[in-house]
Amino acid sequence: MSTELERASAFVGRLWENPTLSGLSPLQREEQLIQFLEINNSTLLPTLTSPAFFPNQSWHKIRTLLLQALSNRTNTALSPLFDAVLQRKINFHFVANLEPKRAPHPDRVRKSMAQFLRTLASRPDSRSELTGPLMGVGTGLIDKYIGRIFERQRYIGFELRKVQRLKLEAPDVADLVKATMLIRPAILYFSPDEGGGGHARNVEHVSPAFAAKAASSVAQALPLMPADVVSAATHSALSFQDNPHLECSSRLAAVFAHRCRHMRPGMRVDRGAESSDKSWFSVARKNYKFYGFDLDMLVELHSIATENGW
Amino acid sequence: MKKRLQSTFEGIVTLAIILVLLQTIVEDLLVMGGAPWTIRRFFVFSGFLFDLFFTVEFLIRGWNALMKRNFSHYIFRENGWVDFVASVPLLIFTSGPEFFALLDGAAFAGAGVFVGLLKVVKAVRMARVLRLLRLLKIFKRIRFADSTMVQRHTVRIVTTATAALIFSATVVGMIFALAGGDGPEEAWRAHQEAQMMGMFGEKNTRTAEDMMDWAQHTPGVILLKDGEDVLFSPYEPIQLETMFGPSDFATERMGSLRIWFDLRPAAVGQSRLNLIVFLSSLAVVFALMLSYSPHFAITVSDPVNVMIRGMGERSYNLEVSIPEALAQDDVFRLAQLYNDEFLPLKGRSALEERGGQLDISLDDIGDLLKP
Incomplete structure (x- = not known):
């Protein structure tokens, strides 16, 4: 490692440990720090070009060094996170239950998924988009909502079981939604680079044709994953307003991925404020057209959050 | 160094307030219980010393404020009037004469017409109730609420209610003692x-x-x-x-x-009245602290703080909780707008800025930029 990269690593390491970032996932930290460096470049530049840091270097060079160091740091934390999430937070038995004839062993599916996640993490767009899914799966948020959805047997339960016709138990449905969420960033991985210069983009609404194209690419990368799950994952980038026949699991994956993108687990709720989930679903209800969400789904999720004080 | 000295001074003043309140209660209980003079004499001395101490404290604070050209701010905004009323008049009219008379070995009220003398003694004793105003000084020092606004409003209302109670008891008692009919x-x-x-x-x-x-x-x-x-x-x-x-x-x-x-x-009756006023003042303080302070927090400062954070911190997106019964309050009508208009706009804006919810700022990295 060059001296300059070592210095960049040391600088990034101290930023990484900043207390204001505590409680954030590695990807959330990375996103925060990238934005921080971009926003404050003019303020940071005089100090960073001083002899103690990177003398006689251009901002472009310094930025490249810092982003590389940041990426290395994030990767160090990300790899065990992928393994932990896939080992402990998701069970791939649902794949066999969905396709009893093929019934691949869950460990094989897990391994292929781990590899796929690493692939997604290799591009800034899809890597950034993994933030929400990893947080959602890692914190158990999906499990608790799916559990309540099945207990209530209202709109979402009906959509899952009667409309999408999932013949699965609640835990399997939760795992299916989690897998859908984890695959969802692929829509950005397989989208052409628009010259963002390394800037991460969000999943925004794509056309059904592009979603289908992305689905075929994902299917090649994840051959053990059922085609319905893959297509649901890519469909999660479609707007429900324009595509009212989207799978319920797609709609759920989109909502939960957005919900968890900036979530801070264990965040203290101030006196006089609504709980975190309740607030988020309430705001999302008002912005449902903007996000392309299913309003009825948001109403039910808001209701669940209210009932449970989430 | 100056700050440390000031903090030590404040600590001593607080301790003195606690002690003087205890002293006042114990003195009245001793009078009611018919305790011998040898014991009560100690309280005459200590009462004088406390009044002297608080008079000096008032003079120091007043002088300090005068030098900074904010004497009226000290008197009216920082409850300097409580400092004054609970010290100077007591020293001049109650404990001072009592103390010096004691040094002289004479009866404090002196000789005089028998019933008239009693009236003067009662009126002067009535003034002792003013000592209870020091309760407000200690209340002012207690940090019982996170919000400065809650603290200030509660202190204001507690001061108003308690001071009104103590003043009315003192003034009405003195008027009755001096000009009213014989008891x-x-x-x-x-x-x-x-x-x-x-x-x-x-x-x-x-x-x-x-x-x-x-x-x-x-x-x-x-x-x-x-x-x-x-x-x-x-x-x-x-x-x-x-x-x-x-x-x-x-x-x-x-x-x-x-x-x-x-x-x-006659002193027993006065001590009983002192205790009644003191306990009533305490009850007013605690009742307002327990009922008004949380009420103010819930209905005003909490929703305001949530909105301040939501508007000031990019990643803070919690809604204000609006109690149904208070939905028409001005604060909650504002909160409704914050929930319905501001937060959705903020959410859309964050998405358009590509996830621009930054928690870390240059202020947070402190000395990181120092080589």
Whole structure:
């Protein structure tokens, strides 16, 4: 490692440990720090070009060094996170239950998924988009909502079981939604680079044709994953307003991925404020057209959050 | 260094306030319990020292404020008037004269017309209730709420209510004592005086036995002397010395006869009133702290703080909780707009800025930029 990269690593390491970032996932930290460096470049530049840091270097060079160091740091934390999430937070038995004839062993599916996640993490767009899914799966948020959805047997339960016709138990449905969420960033991985210069983009609404194209690419990368799950994952980038026949699991994956993108687990709720989930679903209800969400789904999720004080 | 000195000074003042409140309560309880003068004497000294201390404290604070040209701010905004009322008048009219009279070995109120003297003593004792205003000083020092606004509003309302209670008790009590009709104690004394006049008006016709018999059957007579001869006393000389202080008795002279009357019952009534006012003030303070402070927090400062954070911090997106019953309050109508308009706009704006919810700022990295 060059001296300059070592210095960049040391600088990034101290930023990484900043207390204001505590409680954030590695990807959330990375996103925060990238934005921080971009926003404050003019303020940071005089100090960073001083002899103690990177003398006689251009901002472009310094930025490249810092982003590389940041990426290395994030990767160090990300790899065990992928393994932990896939080992402990998701069970791939649902794949066999969905396709009893093929019934691949869950460990094989897990391994292929781990590899796929690493692939997604290799591009800034899809890597950034993994933030929400990893947080959602890692914190158990999906499990608790799916559990309540099945207990209530209202709109979402009906959509899952009667409309999408999932013949699965609640835990399997939760795992299916989690897998859908984890695959969802692929829509950005397989989208052409628009010259963002390394800037991460969000999943925004794509056309059904592009979603289908992305689905075929994902299917090649994840051959053990059922085609319905893959297509649901890519469909999660479609707007429900324009595509009212989207799978319920797609709609759920989109909502939960957005919900968890900036979530801070264990965040203290101030006196006089609504709980975190309740607030988020309430705001999302008002912005449902903007996000392309299913309003009825948001109403039910808001209701669940209210009932449970989430 | 200056800050440390100031903090030590504030600590001493707080401790003194606690002690003086305890001193006031204990002094009144001792008076009510008929404690001997040897014990109560200590409280006269300590009362004077406390009043002196708080007068000096007021003068220091006042001088300090004067030097900074914000004396009126200190008096009206920082409750400097409480500092003043709870110190200077007490030192001048109550504990000071009491203390110096004690040094002189004289009765604090001095000799005078019997019933009139009682009125003055009662009026001056009434002024002691002002000491309870120090309760407000300690209340002001307690950080009982996170929000400065809650703290300030609660202090204001507690100060207003408690000061009104203490002032009205003091002023009305003094007016009644000085200008009002005679109370039961004064009426009783007047009756005694009349009896005494009837008994000793023609003293030459009365024998020593008659006088002793009268004194024996008249409650409140603690000593009857003819010249230097003690004709009657229900107490031993040593008891008279230890149980009665200079302000516990009044004397009346009729020729060679001298009669000492017990004034302590009047002080008992006053002490009872002091305790009632003190406990009522405490009840007002606690009731307002327990009911008004949380009420203010819930209905005003909490929703405002949530909105401030939501508007100031990019990653803070919690809605304000709006109680159904208070939905029409101005604050909650504003909160409704914040929930319905501001937060959705903020959410859309964050998405358009590509996830621009930054928690870390340059201020957070502190000395990181120092080589």
